[in-house]
Amino acid sequence: MSDQIAIRIDGLSKTYEGGKRALDNVSLSVPRGMIYGLLGPNGAGKSTLINILSGMVRKSGGRASIWGFDIDEHPRNAKASIGIVPQEIVFDPFFTPLETLEIVAGLYGVPKGKRRSMELLRAVGLEDKANAYARTLSGGMKRRLLVAKAMVHSPPIIVLDEPTAGVDIELRQQLWDYVRLLNRQGVTVVLTTHYLEEAEELCDRIAIINHGKVITDQPTRELVGMAREKAVVLTLGEDVATLPHHASFEKVEQTAPREITISYNKDRANAGDVLAAAQSAGLSIIDVSTREADLEDVFVQLTSSAKAVPT
Numbered sequence: 001m002s003d004q005i006a007i008r009i010d011g012l013s014k015t016y017e018g019g020k021r022a023l024d025n026v027s028l029s030v031p032r033g034m035i036y037g038l039l040g041p042n043g044a045g046k047s048t049l050i051n052i053l054s055g056m057v058r059k060s061g062g063r064a065s066i067w068g069f070d071i072d073e074h075p076r077n078a079k080a081s082i083g084i085v086p087q088e089i090v091f092d093p094f095f096t097p098l099e100t101l102e103i104v105a106g107l108y109g110v111p112k113g114k115r116r117s118m119e120l121l122r123a124v125g126l127e128d129k130a131n132a133y134a135r136t137l138s139g140g141m142k143r144r145l146l147v148a149k150a151m152v153h154s155p156p157i158i159v160l161d162e163p164t165a166g167v168d169i170e171l172r173q174q175l176w177d178y179v180r181l182l183n184r185q186g187v188t189v190v191l192t193t194h195y196l197e198e199a200e201e202l203c204d205r206i207a208i209i210n211h212g213k214v215i216t217d218q219p220t221r222e223l224v225g226m227a228r229e230k231a232v233v234l235t236l237g238e239d240v241a242t243l244p245h246h247a248s249f250e251k252v253e254q255t256a257p258r259e260i261t262i263s264y265n266k267d268r269a270n271a272g273d274v275l276a277a278a279q280s281a282g283l284s285i286i287d288v289s290t291r292e293a294d295l296e297d298v299f300v301q302l303t304s305s306a307k308a309v310p311t
């Protein structure tokens with residue numbers, strides 16, 4: 001029922017002036033308590049969707065509600081229920097992180113006694129920068145400040161729009177740790193990303209959007225399970241002379257002087273079949289490992305087949 005839904009989107013469309021149709025009849029439900037990934041290539045429509053939710057872009061059609069509040073009928077409540085971490089870094093360089101959070105808290109009408117600016121700065125690792133000018137912060141620190149800023153009014157939902165674009169790996173990990181912590185505390189998290197690995201590691205559920213349409217929306221585990229290609233990696237006792245062939249092999253590659261990787265379709269064969277065929281081809285196998293297809297494979301499968309459909 002609707003009370004279990006954090007964000008409900010129904011038949012949402014957006015055509016920009018000039019005729020670009022960025023969203024085409026998009027319907028999605030983000031269940032409460034999840035980390036939900038919105039994945040798609042550049043220009044797929046992810047930012048448009050988020051900007052409609054935050055009230056920055058006007059939709060052309062359809063409906064959306066946030067925490068049960070329709071964005072047209074109850075825009076104030078809808079906005080109060082969501083914290084958005086935007087793609088671009090925008091700050092007044094003359095305010096300190098502490099002042100920045102206090103100002104935002106004031107804008108949201110958070111009473112002084114209920115503000116938690118220092119707690120938020122601590123959570124994003126900026127406690128010691130509380131009184132530094134925002135312009136002296138590094139790019140990564142600014143991004144963390146944006147996350148703190150989005151949480152000032154304690155919304156039940158936080159949306160991160162490509163939060164780790166251009167952020168180094170260590171910092172990315174720190175940011176994700178904080179996102180996980182928020183989620184454990186009960187905050188529903190929506191994030192858009194190009195990074196499949198990130199979505200796979202972090203998200204409980206993933207929707208893929210391409211050319212303004214949702215092409216899939218399912219639990220991450222199921223999505224990864226859709227990848228049909230698996231591989232067996234064989235380490236051999238001697239250099240590879242000729243590559244083996246067999247009906248169960250999809251592809252055979254030499255991946256090192258004494259290593260071959262055999263891909264197979266898990267609907268048609270299993271690792272045992274592949275191994276038996278390799279052995280009967282006379283290979284001296286000294287070690288075996290297997291490789292699962294990952295989300296990247298599914299993504300390529302889905303986005304390329306969607307492209308083949310005329311729009």
Ligand SMILES: Nc1ncnc2c1ncn2[C@@H]1O[C@H](COP(=O)(O)OP(=O)(O)OP(=O)(O)O)[C@@H](O)[C@H]1O
Nearest residue numbers: 016017020022040041042043044045046047048049
């Ligand atoms: N203000 C605008 N006016 C006209 N077209 C726009 C506008 N904003 C976005 N678009 C177009 O709408 C489509 C969707 O853009 P959007 O920014 O929503 O995609 P995205 O998935 O967020 O991509 P990215 O990951 O690059 O931000 C693109 O073709 C884009 O060029």
